[in-house]
Amino acid sequence: MRLILLGAPGAGKGTQAKKLSEKYGIPRISTGDILREAMQKGTALGLKAKSYMDSGQLVPDDVVIGIVEEKLKDKECIKGWILDGFPRTLQQAQALDRILTGIRTSIGHVLNFEVNEEKIIKRISGRRSCESCQSAYHIYFNRPQKDGVCDSCGGRLIQRNDDKEETVRERLKVYQEKTQPLVSYYSERSLLKKIEADDDIENVFTRICSFVL
DSSP states (O other): EEEEEEEOOOOOHHHHHEEEEEEOOOEEEHHHHHHHHHHHHTTHHHHHHHHHHTTTTOOOHHHHHHHHHHHHSSGGGGEEEEEEEOOOOOOHHHHHHHHHHHHTTOOOEEEEEEEEEHHHHHHHTEEEEEEETTTTTETBBOSSSBBBBOOOOOOBBEEOGGHHHHHHHHHHHHHHHHHHHHHHHHHHHOEEEEEEESSSSHHHHHHHHHHHO
């Protein structure tokens, strides 16, 4: 099983990727996670990524692509993988094609998570977290017993800056410009499957499993 998960921020890709990884015993490859892993291991590319991140710069495409390539060549990926957050651009998708050709494998399915934009904004902007113990809440779907107060430790609940509505709208705009073209790219190769992701988590998961088996 070799999957790519596409979809706007807040569409539920991370949640479903974790569930798929647990059910089928294959690694979930998140660019954020593997960048941190490469830095912890002190690989050449990890150290290069760290130099950019320490100076507050975005990690360049060639470094991200190199780290993804290292991960895909790892023995734990022999049985398959789930790419969550990569590729984000056509250039990354084309680089991924070259990597997969080099290791003699291919993409199984590309799942495109479709969610109404206003629902995404509601999902993300409603998130709150405890500034003390990091427990997660949601003002619509997982409310604390007392507004603004963590049930676990009594700490103050805060909203991350990148979860604020104006920031979310900008993130969605960037997604449409940079990542949406991937939908056409993979659709033209008959790899794309649309996932209606507005539903309950378990219903969406059942739908995905029926596609990928």
